[in-house]
Amino acid sequence: RAKALGKAQYQVFDTAMHEAVLRLLQLETDMRRALEAQEFVLHYQPIVSLTTGHITGLEALLRWQHPQQGFISPIEFIPIAEETGLILSIGEWVIRTACQQLRNWQQQGLVDQRFSVSINLSARQFVQTNLIQQIDQILFETQISPFHLKLEITESNIMNNTKLVTSILKQLKKRRIHLSIDDFGTGYSSLSYLQAFPADSLKIDRSFIQRLTKSSVNSGLIPAIISIARAMQMSVVAEGIETLEQLTLLKHLNCELGQGYLFSAPLSIAETNELLIKNPCW
Ligand code: C2E
Ligand code: MG
Ligand code: MG
Ligand code: MG
Numbered sequence: 001r002a003k004a005l006g007k008a009q010y011q012v013f014d015t016a017m018h019e020a021v022l023r024l025l026q027l028e029t030d031m032r033r034a035l036e037a038q039e040f041v042l043h044y045q046p047i048v049s050l051t052t053g054h055i056t057g058l059e060a061l062l063r064w065q066h067p068q069q070g071f072i073s074p075i076e077f078i079p080i081a082e083e084t085g086l087i088l089s090i091g092e093w094v095i096r097t098a099c100q101q102l103r104n105w106q107q108q109g110l111v112d113q114r115f116s117v118s119i120n121l122s123a124r125q126f127v128q129t130n131l132i133q134q135i136d137q138i139l140f141e142t143q144i145s146p147f148h149l150k151l152e153i154t155e156s157n158i159m160n161n162t163k164l165v166t167s168i169l170k171q172l173k174k175r176r177i178h179l180s181i182d183d184f185g186t187g188y189s190s191l192s193y194l195q196a197f198p199a200d201s202l203k204i205d206r207s208f209i210q211r212l213t214k215s216s217v218n219s220g221l222i223p224a225i226i227s228i229a230r231a232m233q234m235s236v237v238a239e240g241i242e243t244l245e246q247l248t249l250l251k252h253l254n255c256e257l258g259q260g261y262l263f264s265a266p267l268s269i270a271e272t273n274e275l276l277i278k279n280p281c282w
Contacts, residue, residue: 024080027066027072027076027077027080028080028084030066031064031077031080031081031084031086032084032086034064034066035086035089035090035093037067039064039065039066039067040062040063040064040065040090040093040094041062041063041065041268041269042060042061042062042063042094042097042098042101042269043060043061043063043266043267043268043272044058044059044060044061044101044117044266044267044269044272045058045059045061045259045264045265045266045267046058046259046263046264046267046275047059047118047237047257047258047259048257048258048259048263049256049257050238050247050250050251050255050256050257050258051251051256055115055275055276055279056114056115056116056257057115057116057117057118057150058116058117058118058272059117059118059119059120059152059259059266060094060097060098060101060117060118060119060120061074061120061266062074062078062090062094062120064077078122081122082122082123082124085124085128087122087124087125088124088125088128088129091121091122091124091125091129092129092134092138094119094120095119095134095135095138096138096141096142098117098119099117099138099139099141099142099144099149100142101117101269102115102117102142102144102148103142103143103144105276110273110276110277111276115148116147116148116149116150116178117148117149117150118150118151118152118180119149119150119151119152120152120153120182121151121152121153121157122157123153123157123158123160123161123165126153126161126164126165126168127161127164127165131168131172132168132171132172135149135172135175135177136175146175146176146177147176147177147178149177149178150177150178150179150180150200150201151172151177151178151179151180152180152181152182152203153165153169153179153180153181153182154181154182154183154186154187155181155182155183155184155185155186155187155188155189156183156186156187156188158181158187158189158193158197159187159188159189159193162193162196166196166197166198169197169198169199170198173198173200178200178201179197179198179199179200179201180199180200180201180202180203180237181194181197181199181201181202181203182203183203183205183239184202184203184204184205184225185204185205185207185208185221185225186205186207191228194228194232195232199234200234200235201229201234201235201236201237201257202225202228202229202234202235202236202237203236203237203238203239203259204222204225204236204237204238204239204255205239205240206239206240206260207240208220208221208222208225209222209238209239209240209241209242209246209250209260210240210242212246212249212250213245213249214245214249217249217252217253222238222250222253222255223253226253226254226255235256235257236255236256236257237255237256237257237258237259238250238255238257238258238259238260239258239259239260240259240260240261241258241259241260241261241262241263242260242261242262243262244262246260246262247262
């Protein structure tokens with residue numbers, strides 16, 4: 001009977017599903033040697049002051065250049081890295097590489113003293129490594145000041161591990177590291193929780209910016225998020241600005257910072273160098 005049941009269950013897996021599972025297993029195996037094989041690279045997306053048009057910093061975004069499959073999106077591989085625990089070593093590599101890169105730009109005189117680099121963190125990095133010690137060590141090695149570093153953690157990641165994450169965030173904050181809540185508006189944080197986090201800025205999720213129109217500008221959630229941020233002395237970054245109309249509306253709402261294809265997609269190191277050398281004003 002068990003055998004018959006097993007067979008019936010097996011038949012539920014159609015070929016597409018079977019292939020998807022195989023691909024996942026293959027990616028998991030491949031990821032184990034990807035760091036050593038130097039298949040990961042960081043791209044950098046400018047964060048722009050909406051009032052002056054100047055680039056105030058760059059967000060490091062991880063890319064996997066797979067030898068057979070080509071470029072694989074972090075949307076696909078980060079969850080696998082989180083599940084397998086590989087995110088711990090990959091995450092440490094990201095922090096170190098971004099700090100080294102910032103140091104290079106500083107030494108080349110391409111960025112000023114207010115320029116920062118933003119790094120995305122997964123909840124597992126809070127829970128399973130001595131994140132504080134790791135960051136202290138990397139800042140020491142690379143000679144980067146803590147206030148040139150911005151750490152991004154998603155709202156849902158914080159909400160799933162509130163106590164531990166909040167206590168680590170407080171220690172990071174003591175070091176004057178800037179803390180951002182990423183993809184804000186997509187999680188379920190309550191206002192009282194939000195007040196307990198020592199965050200310095202909120203990044204409004206791209207989905208809200210996409211829905212922003214002239215007719216919804218005053219009724220949508222964005223003005224509400226901006227006033228919450230003001231009340232809590234946090235700055236606001238709008239993610240995924242793609243059109244001039246969105247930019248105009250966000251400026252009208254006094255949103256101070258933005259990111260998106262309108263300004264620039266994430267860039268390779270060579271492209272970022274070029275951009276910093278030209279140092280354009282938008
Ligand atoms: P995120 O941190 O919210 O990053 C913003 C994402 O939006 C990036 O996708 C970026 O390329 C994309 N984006 C920026 N501007 C626009 C725009 O105008 N329009 C559209 N449609 N998209 C835009 P990406 O690089 O694929 O990264 C996806 C997510 O993967 C990130 O979302 C972040 O949560 C995660 N991630 C990336 N790098 C790392 C990393 O080093 N560590 C961890 N833990 N997560 C990472
Ligand atoms: Mg981010
Ligand atoms: Mg985001
Ligand atoms: Mg995101």
